Amino acid sequence: MRKFVFIILIFFPLDNTFSYPQILEVKGNKDYLLIEENTLPIVDVRISFDMGSIHDENKKGITSFAVNLLHQQLYQNKKIIYYFEKIGAQYNSNVTKEKTEFMVRFVSSEENIKYISKMLNIMLKAEHLSDEMVQDNIERVVGIIDRRNLDPSSLVQKKANEIFYSNTTYSHPSIGYKEYVKSFNVGDAREKINEIITSNTMSISIVGNISENMSAFMISNIIGEIDGSGQIFESSSSTPKNNNKSVHIPFDSTQTHILIYIPAITRSDSDFYNLLVANHIFGGSGFGSMLMTEIREKRGLAYSVYSYMLPYEDFGVLKIYMQTKNENVNDALDIIEQQIMQLKNFDIPNEKVEKTKTSIKNNLISRLDTNKNMLNTLSAINDYNLEKDYFKNYIYGIDNVNLSSIKSALENKLDFDNSMVFTLGNK
Amino acid sequence: MILMLSALPIQASDTPVIKFEDRIEEYNLKNGLKVILIEDRRSSNVVSSIWYKVGSSYEKDGITGISHLLEHMMFKATSTTKNGEFSEEIKKVGGTENAFTSRDFTGYYQKVNSKYLSMCLKYESDRMTNLIFKDTDLKSEREVVKEERRLRTEDRPISVIFEKINLQILGMQKYGIPIIGTMNDLEKISTQDLELWYKKYYRPSNAILIIAGNFNEKTIRNEIDAFFGEIQNPQNNTREKNNFLKSTPSFKDISIKEKLPNPLLVISYIKPNFESSSKKDAYALDILLEIMDGGFSSRFTHNIIDKKIALNTFISHDLYSKEQSIFSIGGTPRKNVLLDDIQKSLISEFKLIAMNGLDNQELNDTKSRIIARNIFKFDSVFNQVMAIGGLEAKGLSWRLLDQYVDDIDKINESDIKMAAKRFILDNKAQISTIYPQ
Numbered sequence: 001m002r003k004f005v006f007i008i009l010i011f012f013p014l015d016n017t018f019s020y021p022q023i024l025e026v027k028g029n030k031d032y033l034l035i036e037e038n039t040l041p042i043v044d045v046r047i048s049f050d051m052g053s054i055h056d057e058n059k060k061g062i063t064s065f066a067v068n069l070l071h072q073q074l075y076q077n078k079k080i081i082y083y084f085e086k087i088g089a090q091y092n093s094n095v096t097k098e099k100t101e102f103m104v105r106f107v108s109s110e111e112n113i114k115y116i117s118k119m120l121n122i123m124l125k126a127e128h129l130s131d132e133m134v135q136d137n138i139e140r141v142v143g144i145i146d147r148r149n150l151d152p153s154s155l156v157q158k159k160a161n162e163i164f165y166s167n168t169t170y171s172h173p174s175i176g177y178k179e180y181v182k183s184f185n186v187g188d189a190r191e192k193i194n195e196i197i198t199s200n201t202m203s204i205s206i207v208g209n210i211s212e213n214m215s216a217f218m219i220s221n222i223i224g225e226i227d228g229s230g231q232i233f234e235s236s237s238s239t240p241k242n243n244n245k246s247v248h249i250p251f252d253s254t255q256t257h258i259l260i261y262i263p264a265i266t267r268s269d270s271d272f273y274n275l276l277v278a279n280h281i282f283g284g285s286g287f288g289s290m291l292m293t294e295i296r297e298k299r300g301l302a303y304s305v306y307s308y309m310l311p312y313e314d315f316g317v318l319k320i321y322m323q324t325k326n327e328n329v330n331d332a333l334d335i336i337e338q339q340i341m342q343l344k345n346f347d348i349p350n351e352k353v354e355k356t357k358t359s360i361k362n363n364l365i366s367r368l369d370t371n372k373n374m375l376n377t378l379s380a381i382n383d384y385n386l387e388k389d390y391f392k393n394y395i396y397g398i399d400n401v402n403l404s405s406i407k408s409a410l411e412n413k414l415d416f417d418n419s420m421v422f423t424l425g426n427k
Numbered sequence: 428m429i430l431m432l433s434a435l436p437i438q439a440s441d442t443p444v445i446k447f448e449d450r451i452e453e454y455n456l457k458n459g460l461k462v463i464l465i466e467d468r469r470s471s472n473v474v475s476s477i478w479y480k481v482g483s484s485y486e487k488d489g490i491t492g493i494s495h496l497l498e499h500m501m502f503k504a505t506s507t508t509k510n511g512e513f514s515e516e517i518k519k520v521g522g523t524e525n526a527f528t529s530r531d532f533t534g535y536y537q538k539v540n541s542k543y544l545s546m547c548l549k550y551e552s553d554r555m556t557n558l559i560f561k562d563t564d565l566k567s568e569r570e571v572v573k574e575e576r577r578l579r580t581e582d583r584p585i586s587v588i589f590e591k592i593n594l595q596i597l598g599m600q601k602y603g604i605p606i607i608g609t610m611n612d613l614e615k616i617s618t619q620d621l622e623l624w625y626k627k628y629y630r631p632s633n634a635i636l637i638i639a640g641n642f643n644e645k646t647i648r649n650e651i652d653a654f655f656g657e658i659q660n661p662q663n664n665t666r667e668k669n670n671f672l673k674s675t676p677s678f679k680d681i682s683i684k685e686k687l688p689n690p691l692l693v694i695s696y697i698k699p700n701f702e703s704s705s706k707k708d709a710y711a712l713d714i715l716l717e718i719m720d721g722g723f724s725s726r727f728t729h730n731i732i733d734k735k736i737a738l739n740t741f742i743s744h745d746l747y748s749k750e751q752s753i754f755s756i757g758g759t760p761r762k763n764v765l766l767d768d769i770q771k772s773l774i775s776e777f778k779l780i781a782m783n784g785l786d787n788q789e790l791n792d793t794k795s796r797i798i799a800r801n802i803f804k805f806d807s808v809f810n811q812v813m814a815i816g817g818l819e820a821k822g823l824s825w826r827l828l829d830q831y832v833d834d835i836d837k838i839n840e841s842d843i844k845m846a847a848k849r850f851i852l853d854n855k856a857q858i859s860t861i862y863p864q
Contacts, residue, residue: 019471039469040805041443071723082724086792088799091723107799136735139761143738146688152582252686254577287502287514297511300570303578323578355519362521366540369470370807 019365020391021374023381026206026215033382034215035207035374043108043208044375047120047222048101048383050203051196053174059188061141061176063196064095066189069137070102073128080123087112095174098313099383100196103375108209117221124226126193131186141181148175153323156257156424159249164261164420165240170312199228205378207371240315240418249424256329256425260320260336263415267311267384273397274409275309275318280356282343283307283320290339295322301332318414326426333421340419346410350403357398364394445805446829447815452644453825459632460655463815463825464647465639467808473640474812475547476536477555478820480635481628483606484530484750488599492608493616493624495528496572500621501535502526503564505557510564513550520546530602531749532820538809541641545650551636552654555629560618569613576607584685584861589743591683592695592859593753596676601750630660635819639808681859689738692766693757693859694773698850701747701823709746710831711838711846716742718785718793718843719776720756726776727758735761736772749821754850766860774851781847784840798832 026032056062071081071091084091089106104120106112148154158173165171175181204222206215240263265271276284283291283306295305305322320340324332368374381390452464482494504510517524522539537547580586590605597603608616636655638647676697701709720727720742727740740758760769804810815825 037469040445040802042803042806079724081722085722085724085796088795088797088802090799090803105803107802136733140738143689143759150584150686150688253582255574255582285518287511288518296567296571298567300567301574303571303575324574325577359518359521362540363523364521365470366472366521366523366538369472369538372806 021368023378023388023390024212025388026204026212026219030385030388031203031382032215032219033203033205033378034210034212035378036209036211037207037371037374038209040371041108041209042105042371043113043116043206043210044103044105044371045116045120045218046101046103046205046375046379047124048099048203048205048379049196049198049201050098051100051201052096052098053172053176054097054169055195056169056172056176059176059184059192060172060180061174062180062184062188062192063100064174064176065137065141065181065184066192067093067095067100067102067196068141069129069133069189070123070126070193072133072137073123073126074130075122075128080119080128083119084116087115089116097170097174101379105372110214113210113214113218114221117218118224120222121224121226124197124222125224126190126197129186129189129193134184134186134189138181138184141175142178145175145178145181148173152251152253152255152257152424155251156249156259156422159247159424160259160261160420160422163245163247163422164317168240194227195231197226198231199223199226202226203379203382205375205382207375207378246421246423249422251424251426253425254325255323256326256423257323258321258329258332258336259422259424260340260419261422262318262320262340262419264309264316264318265311265413266313266316269311269316269413271405271409271413272311273394273401274406275413277353277356277360277398277401278343278346278406278410279307279309279318280360281348281352282339284309285356285359290342291320291322291336294335294339295324295332299331299335301328301335323425329423329425333423340416344410344414344416346403346407348403353401353403353406357401361395361398364391444832445802447811447825448829451815451825456631456652456656458656458658458660460658461635461819462651463635463637463819464642464644465637465808465811465815466642466644467639467805467811468641469808471540471641472538472808473541473544473638473642474536474538474808475544475551476534476637476639476812476816477551478532478534478635478637478816479628480531480633480820480822481533481624482529482531483604483608484601485628486604486608489612490608490616490620490624491599491604491612492572492606493612493620494533494628495607496568496613496616497621497624498526498528498533498535499568499572500560500564501554501558503561503568504559505553506559507553507557508550513554516546516550517543522547528606529817530604530606532816534816534820536809536812544638544642544647548650548654552658555631555634555655556658558625558629560622560625562618565618565621569616572607573610573613576610576613580605580607584687587685588683588691588693588859588861589755591681592693592755592857595679595681596695596697596753596857597751598676602748602752626661631655631658632660635816637812637816637819639812639815678855678857680857683859683861684864685861687861687863689759689863690766691757691759691861692769692773693755693861694770695753695755695857695859696850696854697751698748698754698854700750700752701821702749706834707838707842708846708849710834711842712850713744713746714790714793714797714835714838715777715780715843715846715850716744716754716756717797718780718789721793722796724792726780727773730776731758731769731772734772736764737761737769740773747818747821747823747827749823756851770858777847777851781844781852784844790840790843794835797835801828801832 021035024034026034073080092103094101162171283289291305295301302322302324307320310317450466520543524537526535593603731737737758742756744754
């Protein structure tokens with residue numbers, strides 16, 4: 001029997017499923033996932049909540065603002081961030097449209113696990129928010145908003161979202177607007193934190209030198225006495241309809257930034273893998289992709305040009321982004337339009353599709369080579385409620401893609417008629 | 428709470444040190460190519476990289492940006508391959524690749540499953556000598572680089588400011604030269620210029636091959652020998668000195684208007700290259716700057732940002748510089764605070780430390796951050812390659828990284844007080860003030 005297994009294994013490629021890291025549900029809870037990786041004395045933790053800027057309601061920017069206060073709370077006369085940095089731990093928080101997340105990386109030891117988890121609990125309970133912190137933060141956030149408004153790549157993104165997602169909760173930037181931020185007070189921040197930070201809506205992903213038992217201990221410390229009666233917010237936005245508009249935003253810069261939105265699919269859509277392969281060929285894979293070849297390699301029109309899928313809970317978008325000197329913008333738009341037509345027709349040889357599938361499958365294992373990368377994948381599995389057999393299913397999903405399934409997905413799931421073109425610059 | 432504080436956390440300095448010497452093999456081929464193999468079996472990946480000892484500091488007025496432009500051209504055809512073929516092969520096997528140019532080196536890397544390492548070596552050795560320079564390729568690639576300059580420099584006020592400061596203090600030579608080059612020079616560089624540059628610097632005796640990850644050492648040594656061992660160095664391989672014009676640093680103030688929302692202050696100083704200062708001085712400055720602005724709990728944050736003087740502060744510093752370089756400190760003032768006030772506050776932090784020193788707790792916390800970062804870099808094989816290559820390509824040894832923790836640990840309060848005096852308080856400062864347009 002052993003001999004038989006050996007023979008099978010030597011004929012299996014290295015990147016077969018047995019190489020994928022094992023995902024453990026800590027104490028059988030599907031919201032708490034662990035990849036144990038003991039070769040380095042490092043632990044990476046990510047805590048996430050299903051609330052983001054789409055839940056800001058009439059206080060645009062409040063989620064990001066409130067979350068940014070947490071590590072600045074004073075605890076025993078020092079900011080909480082001090083206690084992390086004291087042992088060399090690295091802390092980060094992030095608010096996206098649909099999620100709020102906190103990340104900590106630290107040198108592993110039983111003492112540090114106890115210490116970090118306790119500090120995270122103190123931070124998340126948010127018992128030390130003050131008016132002074134809020135006032136301080138207002139000026140800082142307004143400064144960041146002002147800076148982003150002068151940065152062409154941030155500004156085109158912001159303006160495009162405002163127009164493309166108008167009348168949905170996705171339209172405003174996570175950081176909010178100055179006029180809203182200036183009116184925030186400590187009560188607003190407390191109210192928002194209480195809404196976000198609840199133990200029953202918390203997902204935790206852990207990667208590193210930590211056992212399942214210690215992970216369970218850590219999670220229970222983090223949760224501590226945090227309230228568990230959080231409301232699970234359902235998002236209810238539908239795909240925006242825009243009727244193929246073009247919008248130009250005047251801006252004094254040497255380049256014009258071009259951003260195109262094509263309504264697409266959610267992460268759970270059955271055609272996800274079809275469009276993943278199509279996008280890889282179109283503009284998602286750097287050199288050799290259709291956009292890169294036509295825009296950069298053949299004509300030198302841009303340094304960077306790419307496309308990517310952005311799947312939200314209820315809808316998704318395929319985005320195309322590039323920037324070129326102002327005089328070239330019409331040429332660039334013509335070429336992108338031609339390439340979009342080619343994507344639509346997808347007159348691609350089958351051999352190319354098969355090569356792309358192999359490339360994507362090989363890349364999956366290649367992406368799991370660091371704790372940081374593993375944490376990103378694990379968090380995506382946690383956030384999107386993907387199966388524990390994610391890696392196997394991913395390979396299966398790609399294997400099932402073929403030329404005709406891609407064509408059908410492009411026809412039915414990419415809403416080319418409602419795409420929008422945004423340009424920002426001195427056109 | 429009492430319970431928590433009784434379980435004292437372990438500072439990073441108490442954890443076992445991970446050393447490169449336990450995972451590195453290094454040797455030279457007969458043609459002078461230096462090979463460094465870093466074994467790391469955490470995944471089935473390898474990073475294959477080659478580093479050429481040439482970057483913008485080797486250039487001169489008239490051909491600035493040539494090293495970086497050549498980096499772009501290296502993805503074109505060779506006498507045995509077609510344009511983009513190497514990239515296409517890397518993509519096919521699910522790998523990733525890129526290249527980078529700095530002041531002192533130009534590097535190329537691929538990250539692939541170890542079974543494709545041989546393919547990377549084959550293509551990399553091919554483009555070391557067989558690159559073809561076509562006017563049509565240069566025509567489009569020149570435009571790509573000009574777009575890159577517009578994106579990263581001309582439309583980014585911060586980059587514009589630092590380009591001006593470097594040029595004024597260091598002149599159009601060595602570290603004063605912008606890595607991407609000036610628009611004027613980019614327009615003029617020809618295929619002949621590029622070919623000469625390529626032949627002068629792209630040769631085994633001026634290169635370092637660094638491979639990290641999960642490989643079989645015996646196999647890899649044989650393959651390196653097979654692909655690179657026969658490559659000859661061109662006849663005239665002595666490096667010709669560039670004709671630098673001696674320029675005197677100018678510490679004249681700069682005051683400009685840029686597209687920024689708030690005013691900005693930048694105070695710049697010159698520091699000697701790493702080799703000509705003692706390690707103790709270099710690391711004392713490193714810790715001093717970490718104490719000042721190395722984290723959310725640093726002195727600048729505590730005493731300047733939290734005291735409502737600045738919205739933000741920054742420090743830019745290259746510890747292992749090969750040439751005399753600039754390091755800068757600065758920040759954006761809060762509303763109703765003058766740039767003069769922020770300048771006084773920044774400098775007074777250095778005066779305070781030079782006068783009163785610091786307590787052991789602050790020094791230990793700072794070292795802890797540095798040591799933890801040192802451990803974290805081992806998470807990524809790519810980061811290991813970058814750390815080793817970044818030193819070796821500057822003519823410094825990777826052993827510095829292994830000694831770093833011990834060297835840092837030896838720095839004491841009086842070294843830091845001295846560094847504050849020598850590098851900041853007694854050093855000549857150049858002041859740049861930038862106001863919103």
